[in-house]
Amino acid sequence: MKNNILQQQIAYYRARANEYDQWFYRLGRYDRGEKLNQLWFKEVDAVKQALHQIRQAEEILELASGTGIWTQELLKIGKKITAIDSSEEVLKINCSKLNSPNVDYHQIDLFAWEPDAEYDLVFFSFWLSHVPPELLEAFLLKVYKSVRVGGQVFIVDSRFEPTSTANNHILNDDGSIYKSRKLNDGQEFQIIKVFYQPDELQMHLTEVGFKADVKLTEHYFIYANATKF
Protein backbone atom coordinates (compact mmCIF):
# COMPACT_ATOMS: atom_id res chain seq x y z
CA MET A 1 0.00 0.00 0.00
CA LYS A 2 1.26 3.49 -0.84
CA ASN A 3 2.67 5.38 2.10
CA ASN A 4 0.19 7.68 3.79
CA ILE A 5 -2.66 6.86 1.42
CA LEU A 6 -5.17 6.27 4.22
CA GLN A 7 -4.24 9.58 5.85
CA GLN A 8 -4.53 11.33 2.47
CA GLN A 9 -7.95 9.80 2.01
CA ILE A 10 -9.04 11.13 5.40
CA ALA A 11 -7.59 14.56 4.59
CA TYR A 12 -9.34 14.61 1.20
CA TYR A 13 -12.80 14.04 2.67
CA ARG A 14 -12.16 16.56 5.46
CA ALA A 15 -11.16 19.21 2.94
CA ARG A 16 -14.05 18.28 0.65
CA ALA A 17 -16.76 18.34 3.34
CA ASN A 18 -18.45 21.55 2.16
CA GLU A 19 -18.49 20.56 -1.51
CA TYR A 20 -19.15 16.82 -1.04
CA ASP A 21 -22.88 16.91 -1.77
CA GLN A 22 -22.29 18.38 -5.24
CA TRP A 23 -21.23 14.89 -6.32
CA PHE A 24 -24.41 13.18 -5.22
CA TYR A 25 -26.76 15.91 -6.41
CA ARG A 26 -24.92 16.25 -9.75
CA LEU A 27 -23.93 19.89 -9.39
CA GLY A 28 -20.93 21.89 -10.61
CA ARG A 29 -18.19 19.58 -11.94
CA TYR A 30 -20.49 16.58 -11.42
CA ASP A 31 -23.29 17.91 -13.61
CA ARG A 32 -23.23 15.60 -16.65
CA GLY A 33 -26.24 17.08 -18.43
CA GLU A 34 -29.93 16.42 -18.00
CA LYS A 35 -30.06 12.98 -19.57
CA LEU A 36 -27.23 11.44 -17.56
CA ASN A 37 -28.28 13.23 -14.38
CA GLN A 38 -31.76 11.75 -14.75
CA LEU A 39 -30.29 8.29 -15.20
CA TRP A 40 -28.24 8.78 -12.04
CA PHE A 41 -31.25 9.79 -9.96
CA LYS A 42 -33.35 6.96 -11.38
CA GLU A 43 -30.70 4.49 -10.28
CA VAL A 44 -30.38 6.19 -6.87
CA ASP A 45 -34.13 5.63 -6.49
CA ALA A 46 -33.76 1.95 -7.32
CA VAL A 47 -31.13 1.55 -4.58
CA LYS A 48 -33.27 3.50 -2.09
CA GLN A 49 -36.21 1.26 -2.88
CA ALA A 50 -34.11 -1.82 -2.19
CA LEU A 51 -32.92 -0.30 1.09
CA HIS A 52 -36.48 0.45 2.14
CA GLN A 53 -37.43 -3.21 1.64
CA ILE A 54 -35.52 -3.86 4.85
CA ARG A 55 -37.77 -4.31 7.84
CA GLN A 56 -37.80 -1.65 10.55
CA ALA A 57 -34.73 -1.79 12.79
CA GLU A 58 -34.21 -0.70 16.37
CA GLU A 59 -30.54 0.08 16.05
CA ILE A 60 -28.52 0.93 12.97
CA LEU A 61 -24.79 1.48 12.62
CA GLU A 62 -23.70 3.66 9.70
CA LEU A 63 -20.00 3.49 8.84
CA ALA A 64 -18.35 6.43 7.02
CA SER A 65 -21.65 8.27 7.24
CA GLY A 66 -20.46 11.43 5.52
CA THR A 67 -22.75 14.42 5.25
CA GLY A 68 -26.00 12.54 5.84
CA ILE A 69 -27.23 11.75 2.32
CA TRP A 70 -27.98 8.18 3.42
CA THR A 71 -28.30 8.84 7.15
CA GLN A 72 -31.56 10.61 6.34
CA GLU A 73 -32.81 7.42 4.64
CA LEU A 74 -31.73 5.30 7.60
CA LEU A 75 -33.76 7.50 9.93
CA LYS A 76 -36.88 6.25 8.10
CA ILE A 77 -35.93 2.63 8.89
CA GLY A 78 -34.38 2.76 12.35
CA LYS A 79 -35.15 4.17 15.75
CA LYS A 80 -31.54 4.87 16.69
CA ILE A 81 -28.59 5.49 14.37
CA THR A 82 -24.93 5.42 15.36
CA ALA A 83 -22.98 7.30 12.70
CA ILE A 84 -19.20 6.94 12.46
CA ASP A 85 -16.83 8.92 10.26
CA SER A 86 -13.23 10.09 10.55
CA SER A 87 -14.08 13.65 9.55
CA GLU A 88 -15.47 16.02 12.15
CA GLU A 89 -16.31 18.38 9.27
CA VAL A 90 -18.72 15.95 7.57
CA LEU A 91 -20.20 14.87 10.91
CA LYS A 92 -20.98 18.50 11.72
CA ILE A 93 -22.74 18.94 8.37
CA ASN A 94 -24.64 15.69 8.88
CA CYS A 95 -25.71 16.75 12.37
CA SER A 96 -26.87 20.22 11.34
CA LYS A 97 -28.72 18.90 8.26
CA LEU A 98 -30.59 16.15 10.07
CA ASN A 99 -30.94 17.82 13.44
CA SER A 100 -32.21 14.54 14.93
CA PRO A 101 -31.98 13.35 18.54
CA ASN A 102 -31.98 9.81 17.12
CA VAL A 103 -28.49 10.01 15.58
CA ASP A 104 -25.33 9.64 17.68
CA TYR A 105 -22.15 10.85 16.01
CA HIS A 106 -18.67 9.45 16.60
CA GLN A 107 -15.43 10.59 15.02
CA ILE A 108 -13.47 7.35 14.53
CA ASP A 109 -10.88 6.11 12.04
CA LEU A 110 -12.45 2.91 10.75
CA PHE A 111 -9.05 1.27 10.37
CA ALA A 112 -8.58 1.63 14.11
CA TRP A 113 -12.22 0.88 14.96
CA GLU A 114 -13.03 -1.99 17.32
CA PRO A 115 -16.73 -2.94 17.29
CA ASP A 116 -18.19 -3.03 20.79
CA ALA A 117 -21.92 -3.47 20.11
CA GLU A 118 -24.30 -5.37 17.84
CA TYR A 119 -26.86 -3.75 15.53
CA ASP A 120 -29.92 -4.85 13.57
CA LEU A 121 -28.51 -3.19 10.47
CA VAL A 122 -25.01 -2.06 9.52
CA PHE A 123 -24.95 0.25 6.51
CA PHE A 124 -22.16 1.82 4.48
CA SER A 125 -22.34 3.66 1.21
CA PHE A 126 -19.40 4.52 -1.05
CA TRP A 127 -17.00 3.35 1.65
CA LEU A 128 -16.07 -0.23 0.78
CA SER A 129 -14.39 0.96 -2.43
CA HIS A 130 -12.00 3.01 -0.26
CA VAL A 131 -10.86 0.03 1.81
CA PRO A 132 -7.48 -1.28 0.57
CA PRO A 133 -7.79 -4.92 -0.59
CA GLU A 134 -5.28 -6.11 2.02
CA LEU A 135 -7.50 -4.69 4.80
CA LEU A 136 -10.81 -5.85 3.32
CA GLU A 137 -11.19 -9.15 5.16
CA ALA A 138 -10.29 -7.65 8.55
CA PHE A 139 -12.78 -4.84 7.93
CA LEU A 140 -15.59 -7.19 6.88
CA LEU A 141 -14.95 -9.42 9.91
CA LYS A 142 -15.48 -6.37 12.13
CA VAL A 143 -18.68 -5.60 10.25
CA TYR A 144 -19.83 -9.19 10.79
CA LYS A 145 -19.07 -8.88 14.49
CA SER A 146 -21.20 -5.74 14.74
CA VAL A 147 -24.30 -7.35 13.17
CA ARG A 148 -26.73 -9.11 15.50
CA VAL A 149 -27.67 -12.72 14.61
CA GLY A 150 -30.62 -12.33 12.22
CA GLY A 151 -29.45 -8.79 11.42
CA GLN A 152 -28.30 -7.42 8.11
CA VAL A 153 -25.70 -5.39 6.33
CA PHE A 154 -26.55 -3.13 3.39
CA ILE A 155 -23.78 -1.81 1.16
CA VAL A 156 -23.94 0.68 -1.71
CA ASP A 157 -21.00 1.56 -3.89
CA SER A 158 -19.87 2.74 -7.29
CA ARG A 159 -19.68 0.77 -10.49
CA PHE A 160 -16.88 1.66 -12.86
CA GLU A 161 -18.55 4.42 -14.89
CA PRO A 162 -16.51 7.49 -15.92
CA THR A 163 -19.53 9.84 -15.79
CA SER A 164 -20.11 9.10 -12.11
CA THR A 165 -17.20 11.30 -11.07
CA ALA A 166 -16.26 14.96 -11.74
CA ASN A 167 -15.66 16.05 -15.32
CA ASN A 168 -12.02 16.82 -14.46
CA HIS A 169 -11.36 13.41 -12.88
CA ILE A 170 -9.98 10.95 -15.37
CA LEU A 171 -11.33 7.49 -14.61
CA ASN A 172 -8.93 5.14 -16.40
CA ASP A 173 -9.66 1.47 -16.61
CA ASP A 174 -5.97 0.83 -15.81
CA GLY A 175 -6.47 -1.65 -12.97
CA SER A 176 -4.84 0.69 -10.45
CA ILE A 177 -6.62 1.18 -7.14
CA TYR A 178 -4.90 4.57 -6.69
CA LYS A 179 -6.92 7.45 -8.09
CA SER A 180 -6.37 11.17 -8.12
CA ARG A 181 -9.15 13.42 -6.85
CA LYS A 182 -9.42 17.21 -7.06
CA LEU A 183 -11.29 19.75 -5.00
CA ASN A 184 -13.10 22.68 -6.64
CA ASP A 185 -9.99 24.83 -6.01
CA GLY A 186 -7.77 22.34 -7.87
CA GLN A 187 -6.05 20.89 -4.77
CA GLU A 188 -5.22 17.27 -5.53
CA PHE A 189 -5.22 14.11 -3.38
CA GLN A 190 -4.62 10.42 -3.93
CA ILE A 191 -7.23 7.98 -2.72
CA ILE A 192 -8.04 4.28 -3.02
CA LYS A 193 -10.95 3.24 -5.22
CA VAL A 194 -11.72 -0.42 -5.83
CA PHE A 195 -14.57 -1.35 -8.17
CA TYR A 196 -16.14 -4.70 -7.28
CA GLN A 197 -17.97 -7.09 -9.54
CA PRO A 198 -21.07 -8.66 -7.94
CA ASP A 199 -19.53 -12.15 -7.76
CA GLU A 200 -16.39 -10.83 -6.03
CA LEU A 201 -18.36 -8.88 -3.46
CA GLN A 202 -20.64 -11.86 -2.91
CA MET A 203 -17.59 -14.06 -2.32
CA HIS A 204 -16.01 -11.64 0.18
CA LEU A 205 -19.27 -11.35 2.14
CA THR A 206 -19.81 -15.12 2.11
CA GLU A 207 -16.24 -15.75 3.28
CA VAL A 208 -16.77 -13.80 6.50
CA GLY A 209 -20.08 -15.59 7.19
CA PHE A 210 -22.87 -13.57 5.56
CA LYS A 211 -25.53 -14.87 3.22
CA ALA A 212 -25.43 -12.17 0.58
CA ASP A 213 -27.43 -10.95 -2.38
CA VAL A 214 -25.52 -8.51 -4.64
CA LYS A 215 -27.11 -6.48 -7.43
CA LEU A 216 -26.20 -3.83 -9.99
CA THR A 217 -28.10 -0.87 -11.31
CA GLU A 218 -27.71 -0.37 -15.04
CA HIS A 219 -24.77 2.06 -14.98
CA TYR A 220 -23.76 3.53 -11.67
CA PHE A 221 -24.21 1.41 -8.56
CA ILE A 222 -23.54 -1.94 -6.97
CA TYR A 223 -25.47 -2.79 -3.82
CA ALA A 224 -25.59 -5.71 -1.46
CA ASN A 225 -27.96 -6.92 1.19
CA ALA A 226 -26.54 -9.63 3.43
CA THR A 227 -27.81 -11.46 6.51
CA LYS A 228 -26.00 -12.96 9.48
CA PHE A 229 -27.58 -16.28 10.48
Ligand SMILES: C[S@@+](CC[C@H](N)C(=O)[O-])C[C@H]1O[C@@H](n2cnc3c(N)ncnc32)[C@H](O)[C@@H]1O
Ligand atom coordinates in the same frame (compact mmCIF):
# COMPACT_ATOMS: atom_id res chain seq x y z
C1 LIG B 1 -17.25 8.63 -0.42
S1 LIG B 1 -17.59 9.27 1.18
C2 LIG B 1 -19.12 8.47 1.57
C3 LIG B 1 -19.94 9.23 2.56
C4 LIG B 1 -21.38 8.72 2.75
N1 LIG B 1 -21.40 7.34 3.16
C5 LIG B 1 -22.18 8.91 1.49
O1 LIG B 1 -22.56 7.93 0.85
O2 LIG B 1 -22.47 10.06 1.15
C6 LIG B 1 -16.42 8.46 2.18
C7 LIG B 1 -16.48 8.84 3.65
O3 LIG B 1 -15.50 8.07 4.35
C8 LIG B 1 -14.92 8.89 5.34
N2 LIG B 1 -13.61 8.32 5.67
C9 LIG B 1 -12.47 8.35 4.94
N3 LIG B 1 -11.50 7.67 5.56
C10 LIG B 1 -12.03 7.20 6.73
C11 LIG B 1 -11.54 6.42 7.79
N4 LIG B 1 -10.28 5.97 7.81
N5 LIG B 1 -12.37 6.13 8.83
C12 LIG B 1 -13.66 6.58 8.83
N6 LIG B 1 -14.19 7.31 7.83
C13 LIG B 1 -13.38 7.60 6.79
C14 LIG B 1 -14.87 10.25 4.74
O4 LIG B 1 -14.73 11.27 5.72
C15 LIG B 1 -16.17 10.30 3.96
O5 LIG B 1 -17.21 10.87 4.72
